[in-house]
Amino acid sequence: MQSYKDKTELIEEIKKRYILYDEEFDGIKEDEKDMIKAGVDKTPSQNISYQIGWTHLLLQWESDEKKGIEVKTPTSEYKWNNLKGLYGSFYEQFGSYSLHEQREMLHNQVNEIIEWIEKLDDKTLFVAEQRKWATTPAKWPVWKWIHINTIAPFKNFRIQLRKWKKETGTS
Structure with missing residues (x-):
């Protein structure tokens, strides 16, 4: 997994990867957002709903x-062994919005995450066990949770969107 020397580098990578990810939605028409294509496991709406869901959880x-509320990750309704159910809840919760609205929601949440990172001190961000919600057997520091729920899927899901666009002839 990629690592970061400081919060500035983390923030810059989030911005860069988010912009590239968001640009993949350019040219996708509203009436295409729910189209399923062979070899692509998510529609464009599901793809971005997934991102909205995880960034929302991170902030929540x-x-x-x-x-002072006890956090149950990923949620009190879904356990780590039922991520498929959690993803379905993301699609249901955010999929009814237009693609434009979904893009705006994700944009706002990415900005919130950046503002949050800017307020964190280096110890909280880079040393494990600084947040109860981030204390798991893996003992990841907060930055890894942020990376795995922003940068990593922004990179990986661009490939899915490109494949979907190729299948539909969207450019």
């Missing part, structure tokens, strides 16, 4: 912990 975990 932090918000709840700051309020």
Whole structure:
């Protein structure tokens, strides 16, 4: 997994990968957002709903912990062994929005994540066990949770979107 020397480098990578990811939605028409294509496991709407869902959870975990609420990851309704159900809830919750609205939602959440990172001190961001919600057997520091829920899927899901666009002849 990629690592970062400081929060500035993490923020810059989020911005870069988000912009590239978001640009993949250019040219996808509203009436195409729910089209399924062979060899692509998500529609464009599902693809971005997944991102909205995870970035929302990341922000929610932090918000709840700051309020003194016990955080159950990934959610109190879904356990780690039922991620398929969690993804379905993301598609249901965010899939009814237009693609434009979904893009705007994700844009806003990415900005919130960047603002949050800017406020964190280096210890909280880069040292493990600084947040209860981030304390798992893997003992990941907060930055890894941020990376795995932003940068990594922004990179990986671009490939899916490109394949989907190729299958539909969208450019």
